[in-house]
Amino acid sequence: MAQRYVIAGAKAVTLVDGAATCGLVEDAAIVVDGNTIAWVGPAADLPPAHAALARHDYRGRVVTPALIDCHTHIVHGGNRAREFEMRLNGFSYEDIARAGGGIVSTVAATHGATEEDLLSSALPRIEALIAQGVGTVEIKSGYGLDIETELKMLRVARALGQARPITVVTSFLGAHALPAGADADSYIDDVCLPTLEAAHAKGLVDAVDGFCEGIAFDTAQIARVFDRACALGLPVKLHAEQLSHSGGTALAARYGALSADHVEYATTNDAAALALAGTVAVLLPGAFYTIHETQAPPIQAFRDHGVAMAVGTDWNPGSSPLGSLLLAMNMACTLFRLTPAEALAGTTRNAARALGLADRGVIAAGMRADLAIWDIGDPAELSYGIGINPLHARIFGGVE
Numbered sequence: 001m002a003q004r005y006v007i008a009g010a011k012a013v014t015l016v017d018g019a020a021t022c023g024l025v026e027d028a029a030i031v032v033d034g035n036t037i038a039w040v041g042p043a044a045d046l047p048p049a050h051a052a053l054a055r056h057d058y059r060g061r062v063v064t065p066a067l068i069d070c071h072t073h074i075v076h077g078g079n080r081a082r083e084f085e086m087r088l089n090g091f092s093y094e095d096i097a098r099a100g101g102g103i104v105s106t107v108a109a110t111h112g113a114t115e116e117d118l119l120s121s122a123l124p125r126i127e128a129l130i131a132q133g134v135g136t137v138e139i140k141s142g143y144g145l146d147i148e149t150e151l152k153m154l155r156v157a158r159a160l161g162q163a164r165p166i167t168v169v170t171s172f173l174g175a176h177a178l179p180a181g182a183d184a185d186s187y188i189d190d191v192c193l194p195t196l197e198a199a200h201a202k203g204l205v206d207a208v209d210g211f212c213e214g215i216a217f218d219t220a221q222i223a224r225v226f227d228r229a230c231a232l233g234l235p236v237k238l239h240a241e242q243l244s245h246s247g248g249t250a251l252a253a254r255y256g257a258l259s260a261d262h263v264e265y266a267t268t269n270d271a272a273a274l275a276l277a278g279t280v281a282v283l284l285p286g287a288f289y290t291i292h293e294t295q296a297p298p299i300q301a302f303r304d305h306g307v308a309m310a311v312g313t314d315w316n317p318g319s320s321p322l323g324s325l326l327l328a329m330n331m332a333c334t335l336f337r338l339t340p341a342e343a344l345a346g347t348t349r350n351a352a353r354a355l356g357l358a359d360r361g362v363i364a365a366g367m368r369a370d371l372a373i374w375d376i377g378d379p380a381e382l383s384y385g386i387g388i389n390p391l392h393a394r395i396f397g398g399v400e
């Protein structure tokens with residue numbers, strides 16, 4: 001039901017690009033018209049045309065764009081708590097993957113799960129994100145590695161977006177890991193590319209992702225996936241430079257990717273290439289933390305070159321069982337030295353860019369009315385708290 005009303009009495013953090021202090025408007029008015037924002041500015045400047053609308057007074061709270069988690073793997077079977085213990089006993093993420101654990105063990109659990117199982121196990125995850133003010137979530141496939149299971153995962157991702165008030169954006173991640181005993185080139189040509197075609201034909205794919213790494217696929221193999229994505233008119237993104245420097249970031253930039261994700265081992269040259277391509281660097285501190293990584297992404301090089309930085313949970317059962325985007329913001333600050341303002345831009349404006357969504361992530365006229373209202377006085381509190389959720393209310397498509 002289309003409604004028109006004014007959000008009043010709150011501080012708005014608009015995140016409008018280039019504005020100082022995150023585009024803070026102290027005593028703001030935000031006019032919501034149906035599912036879009038019709039006007040935002042100081043309450044004192046509210047145009048007379050809107051003056052008679054109902055006012056929802058948020059009494060000094062802080063309003064931000066609804067948060068955006070631009071990198072998750074929340075549709076999957078099983079969990080990998082045993083691997084958590086193995087890492088505590090000195091095994092690395094790569095040791096476990098090479099020993100037949102890791103991604104392929106989640107692939108087995110996902111094969112064994114019905115579509116209903118996958119949906120019911122993912123619902124509490126998406127609800128946890130919604131409860132933290134998230135209005136848009138990206139969900140990847142990649143635990144199928146065969147046509148039937150990849151399609152099943154993507155259908156579940158779409159169903160989650162129907163079942164709950166949140167926008168779901170899908171990424172096809174067929175090039176995530178190599179099924180046991182398979183040859184990587186044959187897997188790409190005979191399984192991954194035909195699956196991408198089939199998933200795209202069913203309207204299940206919004207972007208195409210891959211894992212470029214020693215334990216996954218090399219740049220030539222990922223390039224074949226990207227070529228097919230381009231031929232289908234789909235944008236690309238890439239898990240790049242997570243565990244080693246494999247050349248994925250430069251490849252992503254060459255293809256004009258929406259984002260290069262993880263990027264712990266990216267170099268200054270990689271930062272320059274991302275800047276030139278307009279590719280967002282997506283920082284995933286939950287994975288850095290979980291696998292005991294010590295090499296932090298080159299944040300200062302990203303700043304120096306003007307690379308937009310986003311922050312995501314990477315919520316997955318292996319390298320990042322992290323169900324909190326607010327905690328990801330805190331980790332990005334403490335582990336990677338982002339400022340709280342950079343972390344907030346990373347889960348709003350820059351996260352929207354990492355998903356190719358031009359209609360959200362900032363509070364401005366014409367944008368979707370996806371907003372989060374917080375019981376805080378200073379936007380830095382969103383990153384400062386650890387395990388604290390100060391969400392007061394969430395507005396999705398104008399609906400409170």
Ligand code: DI6
Nearest residue numbers: 103211239287316317318319
């Ligand atoms: N990098 C990650 O951090 C996730 N995928 C990837 O390519 C991990 C997925 C997993 O361990 O299950």
Ligand code: FE
Nearest residue numbers: 071073239314
């Ligand atoms: Fe990931």
